[in-house]
Amino acid sequence: MKEIFRSYLFFFVTGIVLLNSCVTGGDKVLVQTIDAESLEMIDKVDLLLLDYKISKDKNKIEEAEKLIGDLESRSLKNKAFEAKVLGLFGEMEYCKGQTINLKSYVGGIEARNKYEERLYILKTYIVGDPVEKEKILLQGIEKADENLKLKLYLGDIYFLSGQFGKATALYDSVFTEISEEYKSYYIKKREISKNFIDKKVVGKNTILSLLKDRITVGDLVATIFDETDLLNAYKSQKIKDGYNNLVNDKFFYDIALTLEKEIKRKDIAFFLLKTLSIKENDPDMINKYVVLPSNERSDAESIVLSPVPDISTRDYFYTAALILVEREIMDLPDGERFFPEDFMSGIEFFGVLKKL
Known part of the structure; x- marks a missing residue:
């Protein structure tokens, strides 16, 4: 009887330890999942913010803000989900030009899931040095739970600095894995990068005009x-x-x-x-x-x-x-x-x- 009790106790304690490790992000693998509908909403917010960066259409940012509010209420008691929502809040505020709370968002994400992909993107918004930005993103590509957006974002940094070979390599590495909606925002940069690999372009304004x-x-x-x-x-x-x-x-x-x-x-x-x-x-x-x-x-x-x-x-x-x-x-x-x-x-x- 004692042996049976000890066996149950061992499995019970082990289960608590494993559950705690997974929920808190102590290991890289998180057991907590996000439902399919919420994931679709997250993608929609991403696309709205990408659209806003180009069009500056306030309707896009307002729609994104409403969706993020809905996602916030869905994310309670799911640390991985909460981390994603905080990342979206930070991205939205950055799009609006409101950067005062970015460090708070970074801290909040790190407390919930230090492997959240958007954590590394928000960190680059805080630092000014391009070399430091690149270092942060490369670290994120290696460590984050997901890294497609990190690769696209680093590709954009290379693109805008005229490093077209590096930009092309990153765009190519993710293009078979992203949706058609995402591709529509990056396909022109990808083609320009390919065509300009051997060309020298000095000014960032010139590169933006190429688009x-x-x-x-x-x-x-x-x-x-x-x-x-x-x-x-x-x-x-x-x-x-x-x-x-x-x-x-x-x-x-x-x-x-x-x-x-x-x-x-x-x-x-x-x-x-x-x-x-x-x-x-x-x-x-x-x-x-x-x-x-x-x-x-x-x-x-x-x-x-x-x-x-x-x-x-x-x-x-x-x-x-x-x-x-x-x-x-x-x-x-x-x-x-x-x-x-x-x-x-x-x-x-x-x-x-x-x-x-």
Whole structure:
């Protein structure tokens, strides 16, 4: 009887020790699970926050906040779940620009599950040193319960610092394991990283512009300042001051253009011709193809006189377009027309700039 009692006692005590170890995260494996519906809600919050970072749509952050509140009530007495919810709270506040409580969130997560994936991401928000951020994320990739988001986040850090080979390797390592919804946020970065592995990109603003289908005046100015020395005389510590210097020297025909406005091909051509004239020390270049005005000449006649069918000899960018096309700096997208009213992507502009 005593032997039976001792056996029961042994198994009872052992069970308590194992349960306590699993719940508190003393070992890396946590027995406490999170139900499937809650996991779907967590993924939805993640996607909403990713969307908000790009769109700045307040509806996204409000929807995320409501879902996090619901998750909080579901997570009670489940330490692994509570740690995830705290991580989402911290991420949301970081998205809002509210960083004062990040250390508290980090402490709360560590007390519940020191292997929670988002713990390592929040830690990087607290430190400023890029080397330290990388070290934290590499540690997390090795130790965390899950590491797909850590790899994506580190991939983004490499991407934004121009380390495209490292970024590509990390994106590739997770792409077969993430959902199509997640892929949609990273697929463009992955493709750019692959295509730019052998290219040198200096400025973070340039890299961000590579993601855009339509660059702004600000993107154009930042890229030419960061990636070339063609306009060093106009540079300033602030992009706005550099832009004003360019405006004062008539680099932009359209004076209504501001840093935030998307810029069309015709105005990019005008800007680039001015830049080219400085590079070649030829201020009269703008007059090379000027056709003498005639009050009697119709718009139709002005177009007929032009070798490019969608540009008139009266257009202020006429000479710019012809010279840049002639020198194969800008192209005729369909082989015939210039499409002056179209916009230009960041990748296209980067390619054009490298031909100057």
